[in-house]
Amino acid sequence: MAEWQTQRKSRDERLTAGSAFAKGKLVAPGDVTALLEAVIRPGDRVCLEGDNQKQADFLAACLAKADPGRLHDLHIVQSGIVLPEHIDLFEKGIAKKLDFSYSGPQGGAIARVLNAGKIELGAIHTYIELFARYFVDLTPHVALTVARAADRNGNLYMGPNTEDSPAVIEATAFKQGIVIAQVNELMDTLPRVDIPGDRIDYVIVTPKPFYVEPLFTRDPASITEMQILAAMMAIKGIYAEYGIKRLNHGIGYNTAAIELLLPTFAEKLGLKGKIATHWALNPHPTLIPAIESGWVKQIHSFGSEVGMDEYMRARPDIYFTGHDGSMSSNRMYCQVAGLYATDLFIGSTLQIDLQGNSSTVTADRIAGFGGAPNMGSDPHGRRHPSDPWLKAGSEANDGNPQLMRGRKLVVQLVESFSEKMVPVFVEKLDSLELASKLNLELAPVMIYGDDVTHIISEEGIANLLLCRTPEEREQAIRGIAGFTDVGRRRDRAMVEKLRERKIIQRPEDLGINPLDAQRGLLAAQSIRDLMHWSGNLYAPPSKFRNW
Amino acid sequence: MAEWQTQRKSRDERLTAGSAFAKGKLVAPGDVTALLEAVIRPGDRVCLEGDNQKQADFLAACLAKADPGRLHDLHIVQSGIVLPEHIDLFEKGIAKKLDFSYSGPQGGAIARVLNAGKIELGAIHTYIELFARYFVDLTPHVALTVARAADRNGNLYMGPNTEDSPAVIEATAFKQGIVIAQVNELMDTLPRVDIPGDRIDYVIVTPKPFYVEPLFTRDPASITEMQILAAMMAIKGIYAEYGIKRLNHGIGYNTAAIELLLPTFAEKLGLKGKIATHWALNPHPTLIPAIESGWVKQIHSFGSEVGMDEYMRARPDIYFTGHDGSMSSNRMYCQVAGLYATDLFIGSTLQIDLQGNSSTVTADRIAGFGGAPNMGSDPHGRRHPSDPWLKAGSEANDGNPQLMRGRKLVVQLVESFSEKMVPVFVEKLDSLELASKLNLELAPVMIYGDDVTHIISEEGIANLLLCRTPEEREQAIRGIAGFTDVGRRRDRAMVEKLRERKIIQRPEDLGINPLDAQRGLLAAQSIRDLMHWSGNLYAPPSKFRNW
Structure with missing residues (x-):
C-alpha cells in the first residue's frame, strides 16, 4: 500500500518538520528560513513566485539565506527570474537547475552565472508552456506564493494580482506538495477568496508589502x-x-x-x-x-x-x-x-x-x-x-x-x-x-x-x-x-x-x-494627462511623477 | 458613474428578482425554473455545463421547461451538447445561437435541428478555444454549473469532476454574471473547496445525483x-x-x-x-x-x-x-x-x-x-x-x-x-x-x-x-x-x-x-480483469458488467 503513497508520506514528514515553526498555519517572519530548511529537500523542484509583476520577495530573501549545506541542488521552476535574490540562490549553490520564462532586469546576471557554470539551464519557456509542464514533468514540490491577505484558515485574497498563482498552487497542492504564502496582512474576513485555504499550508505576514514591478506603464x-x-x-x-x-x-x-x-x-x-x-x-x-x-x-x-x-x-x-x-x-x-x-x-x-x-x-x-x-x-x-x-x-x-x-x-x-x-x-x-x-x-x-x-x-x-x-x-x-x-x-x-x-x-x-x-x-x-483622463482614479507610481 | 456599472446593475437586478426563490443561496428544486426565468434575460449568453462527462442535468431539465415567451434567443456557449434537453432548448425556441465543442450522442440531432433552421451555429471549437473566448467575446451572462456538494456559503466540492467548471465560473463570476450550481448534497463542512463560495450565487440540492457519462471506458x-x-x-x-x-x-x-x-x-x-x-x-x-x-x-x-x-x-x-x-x-x-x-x-x-x-x-x-x-x-x-x-x-x-x-x-x-x-x-x-x-x-x-x-x-x-x-x-x-x-x-x-x-x-x-x-x-x-488488476478498487459501471 505504502508504495503508492510516497508523496503523501513525504508531505506529512515535511509538515511535521515545519510544525515546529508554525502556530496553526501562521509562521513568524523571523522563522521563515528555518521553516524553509525544514520543509524543502535537496533536489526539490521549487517555484518561488517569480511572476511577471508580483514577487514573493520576502520568501525569496529568506530562501537565499538558507544554509547551502542543508538546502542545495534545488530545481527552480518559475516564470520570472527578476530579483537579485533569485540569482543569489544559484551563486550560493542553493539552487542548481533552472527552468523559467522571463528575466527582464536579471538577463545579464543569468548569462554571467550560466557562463560561470552555476546554472544548469533547462529551457526558456513561453509562460503557459512552463505552467503546462507543472502538470506533467515539472510539478513543484514546494510553491512559495504571495497574496495581499490571508485569513486564519489560509484562504488567500490576491485582488488584482492573481497572475500565475492559481496554476502554480493547483499543480503543487494536488500533487502533495507544500504551499507557503507570504501576505501583506491577516484579515478576519477576506474581501473575496481567490485561493481556497485547504491548498495552503503556511502563511507569513511580512513586515513590508510585496514588491510589484510596474512593467506596463509607458510615459x-x-x-x-x-x-x-x-x-x-x-x-x-x-x-x-x-x-x-x-x-x-x-x-x-x-x-x-x-x-x-x-x-x-x-x-x-x-x-x-x-x-x-x-x-x-x-x-x-x-x-x-x-x-x-x-x-x-x-x-x-x-x-x-x-x-x-x-x-x-x-x-x-x-x-x-x-x-x-x-x-x-x-x-x-x-x-x-x-x-x-x-x-x-x-x-x-x-x-x-x-x-x-x-x-x-x-x-x-x-x-x-x-x-x-x-x-x-x-x-x-x-x-x-x-x-x-x-x-x-x-x-x-x-x-x-x-x-x-x-x-x-x-x-x-x-x-x-x-x-x-x-x-x-x-x-x-x-x-x-x-x-x-x-x-x-x-x-x-x-x-x-x-x-x-x-x-x-x-x-x-x-x-x-x-x-x-x-x-x-x-x-x-x-x-x-x-x-x-x-x-x-x-x-x-x-x-x-x-x-x-x-x-x-x-x-x-x-x-x-x-x-x-x-x-x-x-x-x-x-x-499627468493619463491621470486627468482617468478622473484622477489612476495613481501613477512615484517614479513616473515629475510633479 | 453609472455608465461603467451597467453589468453590476444588471446583476443586482437579477439577484433581486431571484431572491424571491432563495433562502440565502439555497433554492428548492421545485423553484428552479422560476428562478431561471427571473435571473436570465432574453439574448443572454448561457453556459449550461455541458462538459465532456459531467452534466448539469437537473438545471438543463429546468431550463428546458422555461416559458419561451419569457426566455428566448439565448446564446448557448458550452463545451458539450450531450443531453436531449440541450436540443430541446433550440426546438422550443428558448435558445437560438450555439457555440460548442463536442456533441457525441446528439451529433445527429444537432444536424437535424440545424437543417430545420432552429440553430444559428457560431462555431465548433476545440475545448480550450471555447474557454479562451469566455474571457474575450463569449463571456457567459449566466453559468449553470454542477458539483458533488456545497456548504451554506456556496463553496463547492467537485472532487474528481472539476472539468470545465473553474474556467466557466471564473469568466462568469468576474464579469458580473450569475452562477447557479446544482449539487448532490449540502454539507456543513466540505472535504475540500474546489470553487470559493463568493463566486456562487445560488445552490440547488437536486433529487438525484448529477449524470456522468462513462466516456473513457473501453472493454x-x-x-x-x-x-x-x-x-x-x-x-x-x-x-x-x-x-x-x-x-x-x-x-x-x-x-x-x-x-x-x-x-x-x-x-x-x-x-x-x-x-x-x-x-x-x-x-x-x-x-x-x-x-x-x-x-x-x-x-x-x-x-x-x-x-x-x-x-x-x-x-x-x-x-x-x-x-x-x-x-x-x-x-x-x-x-x-x-x-x-x-x-x-x-x-x-x-x-x-x-x-x-x-x-x-x-x-x-x-x-x-x-x-x-x-x-x-x-x-x-x-x-x-x-x-x-x-x-x-x-x-x-x-x-x-x-x-x-x-x-x-x-x-x-x-x-x-x-x-x-x-x-x-x-x-x-x-x-x-x-x-x-x-x-x-x-x-x-x-x-x-x-x-x-x-x-x-x-x-x-x-x-x-x-x-x-x-x-x-x-x-x-x-x-x-x-x-x-x-x-x-x-x-x-x-x-x-x-x-x-x-x-x-x-x-x-x-x-x-x-x-x-x-x-x-x-x-x-x-x-473483470481490470477490476482484478486494481485490487477490486475499480468499480465498473453496471453497463460494463456481465457478471
Whole structure:
C-alpha cells in the first residue's frame, strides 16, 4: 500500500518538520528560513513566485539565506527570474537547475552565472508552456506564493494580482506538495477568496508589502514621431484593413502610441466600434483615453499594474472584477485567451532576419520571451472563424480553397535602427551565435518567421502573407528595412513590383502623410494627462511623477 | 458613474428578482425554473455545463421547461451538447445561437435541428478555444454549473469532476454574471473547496445525483487482433523509436490496446521507464495494468471516469489528488498540458485524405472534435526541447540547421476500413461536402495534414516528416491504405522506394510478426480483469458488467 503513497508520506514528514515553526498555519517572519530548511529537500523542484509583476520577495530573501549545506541542488521552476535574490540562490549553490520564462532586469546576471557554470539551464519557456509542464514533468514540490491577505484558515485574497498563482498552487497542492504564502496582512474576513485555504499550508505576514514591478506603464512623453507614424500605419493598414476587434498588444512605446491614437487618429477615420474592442491585455495606463472615449468593450488581464487599482474598480464594465470590486487577473487563462481568442498580436523585437525570425536575445543577456512566443504564434488548433482571420487566411492560401484555413495576424512593429542606432534588420540573428556559444539545443527565437504576417517599420508595411516565394519574402523585408545594410541591399526593381502588388505599402500608399505624425495626435502626452483622463482614479507610481 | 456599472446593475437586478426563490443561496428544486426565468434575460449568453462527462442535468431539465415567451434567443456557449434537453432548448425556441465543442450522442440531432433552421451555429471549437473566448467575446451572462456538494456559503466540492467548471465560473463570476450550481448534497463542512463560495450565487440540492457519462471506458474484450497489431507498431515504431515519455492518447480500442500492451509486449522490449511515463489523460481503466506494473509516473486528467474514484484515491503518487484524498481534474489546465507539455498525441479518425487531413464529421452528424484539434496540433509557441521533439524536428527539417525547431508527434491510428467496411482513406473528406451544404465558412477538419507526422494502419507506418514533396506524402499515405481505392491506386515503384527510405515501414520492417498480434498479449482481456488488476478498487459501471 505504502508504495503508492510516497508523496503523501513525504508531505506529512515535511509538515511535521515545519510544525515546529508554525502556530496553526501562521509562521513568524523571523522563522521563515528555518521553516524553509525544514520543509524543502535537496533536489526539490521549487517555484518561488517569480511572476511577471508580483514577487514573493520576502520568501525569496529568506530562501537565499538558507544554509547551502542543508538546502542545495534545488530545481527552480518559475516564470520570472527578476530579483537579485533569485540569482543569489544559484551563486550560493542553493539552487542548481533552472527552468523559467522571463528575466527582464536579471538577463545579464543569468548569462554571467550560466557562463560561470552555476546554472544548469533547462529551457526558456513561453509562460503557459512552463505552467503546462507543472502538470506533467515539472510539478513543484514546494510553491512559495504571495497574496495581499490571508485569513486564519489560509484562504488567500490576491485582488488584482492573481497572475500565475492559481496554476502554480493547483499543480503543487494536488500533487502533495507544500504551499507557503507570504501576505501583506491577516484579515478576519477576506474581501473575496481567490485561493481556497485547504491548498495552503503556511502563511507569513511580512513586515513590508510585496514588491510589484510596474512593467506596463509607458510615459506618453517618451513616444517619438517615428513611433507615431508606425502606429498610424498599423491602425490604417492593418487594424482597419482586417477589422481587428480582438487583440493583444505588446508593451512598448510604439504600441502605446497605437493606444493613444485610437481616440484621435482612428476616431477621425470612423473606426470606433469597428476595431480594438476586446482585449487580452494588462491594464496599460496608456489605454485609459481609449476606454474613457468608449472604444473598449472588455479587457481580460494577465496581471495587474501599479496605480491602476482604483481606476479598474470604477470600471467593472471593462475589466474582470470580483464582487468585492477589485480586478481579477489570471495569466494562464489570459495567455490561452491571447492564443486562441484573439485575431492579432502585435509586438516589437530587437532583431529580425531576412526570413522574419525575430529575437530579443543579445550575446550577453538571456532575457526570455515571456508570452510573445505563445501569442505570436498561429494556433493550428483554432476552429472558429472570424473576418480578420479568414481574410488573412485567404491572402496566405494558394492551395485547395475548400480546405482554406484562417491565419492569426502576427505583426512585428520595429524601427529600422534601435535607440542606440543598432540596426534591427540583420542577415543573421545574434541569438544563433549565443546558441552555439552556450551549446543550446535550440536557438532562442522569439517568433519564427513562418508565423509572422506583417512587419511595420517607419518605411512601410511588408505583408508576408502575400509573398509566394522565399525570395519575395526576403525582398519584402529588405524593402522596409530603411538605411540598414539589409535595407540598402534590396533589389529595387523587385521591391517596386512588390509595392505594385501591395506586398509593400509606403505611408503614402496608405494615404498617410509622414508630416502628420506629430505628438499632438496623442490623446495624452504625459503621465499627468493619463491621470486627468482617468478622473484622477489612476495613481501613477512615484517614479513616473515629475510633479 | 453609472455608465461603467451597467453589468453590476444588471446583476443586482437579477439577484433581486431571484431572491424571491432563495433562502440565502439555497433554492428548492421545485423553484428552479422560476428562478431561471427571473435571473436570465432574453439574448443572454448561457453556459449550461455541458462538459465532456459531467452534466448539469437537473438545471438543463429546468431550463428546458422555461416559458419561451419569457426566455428566448439565448446564446448557448458550452463545451458539450450531450443531453436531449440541450436540443430541446433550440426546438422550443428558448435558445437560438450555439457555440460548442463536442456533441457525441446528439451529433445527429444537432444536424437535424440545424437543417430545420432552429440553430444559428457560431462555431465548433476545440475545448480550450471555447474557454479562451469566455474571457474575450463569449463571456457567459449566466453559468449553470454542477458539483458533488456545497456548504451554506456556496463553496463547492467537485472532487474528481472539476472539468470545465473553474474556467466557466471564473469568466462568469468576474464579469458580473450569475452562477447557479446544482449539487448532490449540502454539507456543513466540505472535504475540500474546489470553487470559493463568493463566486456562487445560488445552490440547488437536486433529487438525484448529477449524470456522468462513462466516456473513457473501453472493454478489453472488444479489442481486435488488427488493433493489437497497430498498437504493437505504434509502440515499437514510434514510442520506442522517438523515446516518447510525455503523451496524450485518444480514447479508442486501438489506444486501449497500446495501454494494455505496455506491461506485456513493451515490457519484453525493455521499454519500461523509457516510454509512456507522464500522461495528460483521463483516468482510463485500461491503463490500470500499466500503472500497477510500475510503468506510469504521473497522470493529470481533464475530467474523471465513472468507477475510478476509489482506485485513484488509493494511488495519489500517480494521480493529482486533493488533501481530502479524492482526485482533481481540470480541463483547461490539462488541455494546455496536452498542447505544450507532451511530445505525442495519438488518436483515431473516421476519414483521412491524401494530404493527411482528417475528420470524424459525416454528412448527417455534427459531432465536434473536443480536444483533438488542440492536442493534435504542433504548437509553434513551444520553446523547450526534448529528445523526441528534436528528433521529429530534425526529420522534418530541410532548412537552416541553426534555426532547426522540434516537432510534436501527431499520429493517426486507423484501420483502412472501419467497422462497417467503409474505407477510412478517401480522396476527399465528406466534411467538405457538408461544409458547402450547410454553407460553413470553414470545413470541419479535425487535424490538418500539415500537423500529422505519422499514420499507422494495419499495413504499416507512414512517416510524413520524412516526405519532401506533396507527391511523396500522397504515395506514403496510399502505401499504407490497404485495399481501399486510395490504397489500390498507389504507385508501386514509388512506394517501394519510400519503404527503402523508411518513410513506409511494414510490420516485418519493424521486426513484428503479424501472427504474434494475439489477444493473449493484452494485459487484461475483460473489464473483470481490470477490476482484478486494481485490487477490486475499480468499480465498473453496471453497463460494463456481465457478471
